[in-house]
Amino acid sequence: MELLWLIFDLVGTIAFAVSGTLVGIGRRMDIFGMLVLALATAIGGGIMRDLIVGNIPPNSLRTGVYVTIVIAVTFIIFLVYRLRRNHYIGTRWVRQMYLAADTLGLASFTVTGAGIGMYNYPDMPVLSVILGLLTAVGGGVIRDILAQRVPSVLREEVYALPAIIGGIVYCAFYHWGMWQIASYSSFIIVVVIRTLAIRYNWSLPRIK
Amino acid sequence: MELLWLIFDLVGTIAFAVSGTLVGIGRRMDIFGMLVLALATAIGGGIMRDLIVGNIPPNSLRTGVYVTIVIAVTFIIFLVYRLRRNHYIGTRWVRQMYLAADTLGLASFTVTGAGIGMYNYPDMPVLSVILGLLTAVGGGVIRDILAQRVPSVLREEVYALPAIIGGIVYCAFYHWGMWQIASYSSFIIVVVIRTLAIRYNWSLPRIK
Amino acid sequence: MELLWLIFDLVGTIAFAVSGTLVGIGRRMDIFGMLVLALATAIGGGIMRDLIVGNIPPNSLRTGVYVTIVIAVTFIIFLVYRLRRNHYIGTRWVRQMYLAADTLGLASFTVTGAGIGMYNYPDMPVLSVILGLLTAVGGGVIRDILAQRVPSVLREEVYALPAIIGGIVYCAFYHWGMWQIASYSSFIIVVVIRTLAIRYNWSLPRIK
Numbered sequence: 062m063e064l065l066w067l068i069f070d071l072v073g074t075i076a077f078a079v080s081g082t083l084v085g086i087g088r089r090m091d092i093f094g095m096l097v098l099a100l101a102t103a104i105g106g107g108i109m110r111d112l113i114v115g116n117i118p119p120n121s122l123r124t125g126v127y128v129t130i131v132i133a134v135t136f137i138i139f140l141v142y143r144l145r146r147n148h149y150i151g152t153r154w155v156r157q158m159y160l161a162a163d164t165l166g167l168a169s170f171t172v173t174g175a176g177i178g179m180y181n182y183p184d185m186p187v188l189s190v191i192l193g194l195l196t197a198v199g200g201g202v203i204r205d206i207l208a209q210r211v212p213s214v215l216r217e218e219v220y221a222l223p224a225i226i227g228g229i230v231y232c233a234f235y236h237w238g239m240w241q242i243a244s245y246s247s248f249i250i251v252v253v254i255r256t257l258a259i260r261y262n263w264s265l266p267r268i269k
Numbered sequence: 270m271e272l273l274w275l276i277f278d279l280v281g282t283i284a285f286a287v288s289g290t291l292v293g294i295g296r297r298m299d300i301f302g303m304l305v306l307a308l309a310t311a312i313g314g315g316i317m318r319d320l321i322v323g324n325i326p327p328n329s330l331r332t333g334v335y336v337t338i339v340i341a342v343t344f345i346i347f348l349v350y351r352l353r354r355n356h357y358i359g360t361r362w363v364r365q366m367y368l369a370a371d372t373l374g375l376a377s378f379t380v381t382g383a384g385i386g387m388y389n390y391p392d393m394p395v396l397s398v399i400l401g402l403l404t405a406v407g408g409g410v411i412r413d414i415l416a417q418r419v420p421s422v423l424r425e426e427v428y429a430l431p432a433i434i435g436g437i438v439y440c441a442f443y444h445w446g447m448w449q450i451a452s453y454s455s456f457i458i459v460v461v462i463r464t465l466a467i468r469y470n471w472s473l474p475r476i477k
Numbered sequence: 478m479e480l481l482w483l484i485f486d487l488v489g490t491i492a493f494a495v496s497g498t499l500v501g502i503g504r505r506m507d508i509f510g511m512l513v514l515a516l517a518t519a520i521g522g523g524i525m526r527d528l529i530v531g532n533i534p535p536n537s538l539r540t541g542v543y544v545t546i547v548i549a550v551t552f553i554i555f556l557v558y559r560l561r562r563n564h565y566i567g568t569r570w571v572r573q574m575y576l577a578a579d580t581l582g583l584a585s586f587t588v589t590g591a592g593i594g595m596y597n598y599p600d601m602p603v604l605s606v607i608l609g610l611l612t613a614v615g616g617g618v619i620r621d622i623l624a625q626r627v628p629s630v631l632r633e634e635v636y637a638l639p640a641i642i643g644g645i646v647y648c649a650f651y652h653w654g655m656w657q658i659a660s661y662s663s664f665i666i667v668v669v670i671r672t673l674a675i676r677y678n679w680s681l682p683r684i685k
Contacts, residue, residue, distance in 0.1 A: 085631075091681035093638050094631040097614075100607075108529065113316065115325035117531035118604055125603040143682075187333040188326055191308075198305075202415070207618070207628055212415055215293075215302040222301050265299035266351075321524065323533035395541040396534055399516075406513075410623070420623055423501075423510040430509050473507035474559075 065244055066176050070107065070120065073169030074127055077200045078103040078134040079162035083155060084208050092139055098207055099135045100128070102166075106199030110174050110192055114181045160259055163201065163213070168251035171197040171224045172244050175231035179240075186232040193228030194221060197251075218265055219258030227251035273452055274384050278315065278328065281377030282335055285408045286311040286342040287370035291363060292416050300347055306415055307343045308336070314407030318382050318400055322389045368467055371409065371421070376459035379405040379432045380452050383439040387448075394440040401436030402429060405459075426473055427466030435459035481660055482592050486523065486536070489585030490543055493616045494519040494550040495578035499571060500624050508555055514623055515551045516544070522615030526590050526608055530597045576675055579617065579629070584667035587613040587640045588660050591647035595656075602648040609644030610637060613667075634681055635674030643667035 081102030085095030104121040111119035121127040174196025178189030198214040198221060205212040214220050227247040234243035257263065289310030293303030312329040319327035329335040382404025386397030406422040406429060413420040422428050435455040442451035465471065497518030501511035520537040527535035537543040590612025594605030614630040614637060621628040630636050643663040650659035673679065 088631070089683060090631055091634060091683040093636075093641075093681055097610075097630055097637045112320055112528055113326055113330070115323075115531075118529055118598060118601070122529070122604040122607055123601060128603050128607065139682075182326060185326070185331060187336050188330040191330055191336065194305075206414060206622060207631060209627060211417060214305055215296070215298055215415060218299060220301075221305045225301075265301055266347075267297060267299040267302075320528055321534055321538070323531075390534060393534070393539060395544050396538040399538055399544065402513075414622060419625060422513055423504070423506055423623060426507060428509075429513045433509075473509055474555075475505060475507040 065241060066173060069169045069172045069176075069244060069248065071126075071130070073166045073173060074103045074107075074121070074130055075134060076162045076164075076166035076169060077106070077204075078131040079138065080159055080166060080201070081204050082135045082138045083159045083162070084204055084210070086138070086142060087155075088208050092135070095139065096132065096135045098204060099131050101207060102200045102204035103127070103131045103134075104200070105203040106170055106196045106201075107173065109199045110177060110196040113192060113195070114177055116177065116181075164252055164255045164259075166200070167197045167220070167224060167255060168227065168248045170200070171227040171251050172231060172247050175228040175247065176235075176240075176244065179232060179235045179243075183235075186229075186236070189232050189235075190225060190228035193231065193247075194224045197224040197227075217258075219254065219263050222265070223251045223254035223258070226254065273449060274381060277377045277380045277384075277452060277456065279334075279338070281374045281381060282311045282315075282329065282338055283342060284370045284374035284377060285314070285412075286339040287346065288367055288374060288409070289412050290343045290346045291367045291370070292412055292418070294346070294350060295363075296416050300343070303347065304340065304343045306412060308339050309415060310408045310412035311335070311339045311342075312408070313411040314378055314404045314409075315381065317407045318385060318404040321400060321403070322385055324385065324389075372460055372463045372467075374408070375405045375428070375432060375463060376435065376456045378408070379435040379459050380439060380455050383436040383455065384443075384448075384452065387440060387443045387451075391443075394437075394444070397440050397443075398433060398436035401439065401455075402432045405432040405435075425466075427462065427471050430473070431459045431462035431466070434462065481657060482589060485585045485588045485592075485660060485664065487543075487546070489582045489589060490519045490523075490537070490546055491550060492578045492580075492582035492585060493522070493620075494547040495554065496575055496582060496617070497620050498551045498554045499575045499578070500620055500626070502554070502558060503571075504624050508551070511555065512548065512551045514620060515547050517623060518616045518620035519543070519547045519550075520616070521619040522586055522612045522617070523589065525615045526593060526612040529608060529611070530593055532593065532597075580668055580671045580675075582616070583613045583636070583640060583671060584643065584664045586616070587643040587667050588647060588663050591644040591663065592651075592656075592660065595648060595651045595659075599651075602645075602652070605648050605651075606641060606644035609647065609663075610640045613640040613643075633674075635670065635679050638681070639667040639670035639674070642670065 078099045081099035085098040107121050108119040171193040175189045175193030178192040202212045231243045231247035286307045289307035293306040316327040379401040383397045383401030386400040410420045439451045439455035494515045497515035501514040523537050524535040587609040591605045591609030594608040618628045647659045647663035
């Protein structure tokens with residue numbers, strides 16, 4: 062299990078580092094502002110997750126791997142952008158890259174959050190689902206608050222919902238002893254629901 | 270003591286779930302945005318409280334009771350609102366319900382915050398008063414930041430003050446061995462001061 | 478080491494209490510809003526630092542010293558301001574006092590953050606550098622979010638950079654067994670870089 066969990070954690074970290082950097086670029090931040098925003102987005106949700114289950118110090122700070130990845134992602138995107146004069150990057154392409162990265166991060170961190178919950182407290186499925194939700198949306202909430210945007214989790218129509226469904230699916234399969242299927246199916250369900258919601262502009266009931 | 274503490278914790282959770290849902294409605298959020306806002310408001314302050322005293326995993330996530338309550342509160346309020354066509358709900362009535370819920374939550378969580386502080390660290394009254402304040406205003410601060418409002422604790426004239434006084438009263442009675450009186454008197458004092466402050470528009474000194 | 482660490486922690490607390498109070502005055506808050514803002518700024522970063530290394534309950538809440546200092550700072554500044562009619566305090570003087578306090582806090586908390594990291598986990602330099610950064614900018618980020626300002630760490634040109642460099646310098650000297658030199662040199666480097674950056678309006682590369 063360890064390795065699979067680690068892979069999802071790294072994928073989520075890279076994805077949220079990309080989304081944080083892109084928001085930083087959109088806000089015309091300098092390179093260190095972007096780095097701080099990418100760091101907060103990529104490791105913020107995981108740190109909250111680890112604090113809540115008493116995983117001290119948080120996983121992402123025990124080695125230099127996570128921070129190195131975030132720094133690399135930020136610098137690569139920054140450099141690519143500086144070369145814009147030659148190779149034009151359209152706003153639409155950026156928007157789509159942002160949505161893809163955000164969706165990947167949402168799905169990966171739903172898995173790591175629900176996974177760390179069930180691993181530490183197998184008899185607390187509610188804790189695990191909430192941990193999946195918190196880990197998945199936590200980094201993005203920090204990113205949006207720092208960048209003074211309305212948090213995606215409150216603005217986007219279908220954002221918290223896939224993370225909650227993904228967490229429930231994870232807990233069910235894990236409970237039946239299929240933790241590998243739990244990870245894969247949870248990840249796929251979040252990606253599919255979120256992607257369909259963006260593509261077809263799904264909306265949920267609200268007060269008029 | 271356990272039972273009395275639990276009752277205040279549940280009352281505070283319900284009250285803040287109501288206040289979070291109402292703010293979500295005011296912001297025209299969809300049903301899941303409202304649920305996330307209600308959850309963050311209702312259990313956010315208590316999670317901060319539990320992390321600070323090392324109460325892992327946080328009390329509100331150990332069972333499904335708290336989350337179920339928040340979901341129920343959100344759906345009930347949502348449904349009541351959808352029926353507005355028939356039974357008109359005025360804005361003034363909503364404002365008063367919001368203030369009542371917020372005051373109840375403030376008072377209940379002052380008790381649970383100061384209570385968990387004195388219970389775990391009876392020789393640290395300052396910790397307990399600050400925990401009471403943090404638990405009481407923490408959920409509301411998260412709610413207001415997520416909904417991009419100026420936090421009540423900074424905007425309202427008399428908001429932090431009753432929580433601080435309530436916490437001091439709690440610690441004094443607890444220190445004298447009267448933990449039941451500590452809970453009741455602390456709760457009543459916060460409710461009375463906050464209600465009078467709203468009713469008579471009390472104001473504190475400020476720089477002109 | 479204990480005493481030296483404590484001195485930096487107290488200097489940082491006073492400095493950030495001053496900066497929080499000044500922002501509260503600028504936002505026309507009442508005396509308790511100012512106090513809450515000063516408290517959050519002064520002890521917020523340190524509480525995050527202590528939670529991440531499992532230092533429970535957080536250092537600043539174990540005694541009444543820190544809270545008393547923050548209350549004293551807030552009341553003194555408030556009183557000085559109320560006497561403005563007689564002794565005029567210019568806006569430019571306030572701005573410079575704010576920048577000085579913020580710089581002092583940034584430098585002191587870089588030292589205490591990196592220090593508590595290396596002390597608890599001497600083989601995790603990345604944890605220590607990030608802890609230095611988080612402690613240094615954490616309180617200010619809370620302050621700015623509560624007061625609805627763009628966080629300094631994202632707006633100011635050279636803000637995160639000195640804290641990161643200071644943290645790396647601290648870890649290097651600490652690793653070589655010179656923890657006293659680590660503290661002093663880290664503090665001085667942060668103050669010098671930040672002051673020069675403000676004075677000469679340094680800027681970092683960004684996307685145009």
